[in-house]
Amino acid sequence: MKITKTAEHKGARGEVQALEKSSELSDDYHIFCGVNKELKKYVTYRRKRNLKSAQMDFVVVSKRGVSVIEVKNWSSHYYKNYYGLPLHEQVDRADRVLWISLKSFWFSPKDPQISSVLLSIQGNINYDDDYGYVSVKNLNNINYLQNREEQFSDKEVSRLIGRMKGDITK
Helix, strand or coil, rough: CHHHHHHHHHHHHHHHHHHHHHCCCCCCCCCEEEEEEEEEEEEEEEEEEEEEEEEEEEEEEEEEEEEEEEEECHHHHHHHHHCCCCCCHHHHHHHHHHHHHCCCCCCCCHHHHCEEEEEEECCCCCHHHCHHHHHEEEEHEEEHHHCCCCCCCCHHHHHHHHHHHEEEEE
């Protein structure tokens, strides 16, 4: 088997495609790849005390908000036969960890909002009502970020960027 046939290679190729598409955003958008966040203690997620850390493919920070993006480059067959942690839950859990982490240092009167995006490279993953805050996008509509209202000041964006820099996978 050639390395280009492995699931890991296909996943990495999908992440590269997502990064290339995201790079079309203006320089006002700060894209962090391979973000790992760990909380000081376990927190409750869906009525279970089982959440302490998350790995995020991308975190995008701008005046228009913060977005967690999980990239999946899965075939329809693989998606339908996958029995691991539900994809939408992966993003939802990452959103929760990031929100708790950011809120722990936030001084603004309103809490930082985070959008959760499941980015389906092949366009074959559907929205799931059980995870209502997780948007499903494809490469053609990933730049929806530009259409949101501004939420943060320059100072808040700088603070968010500083908070993200220490959590990038080396």
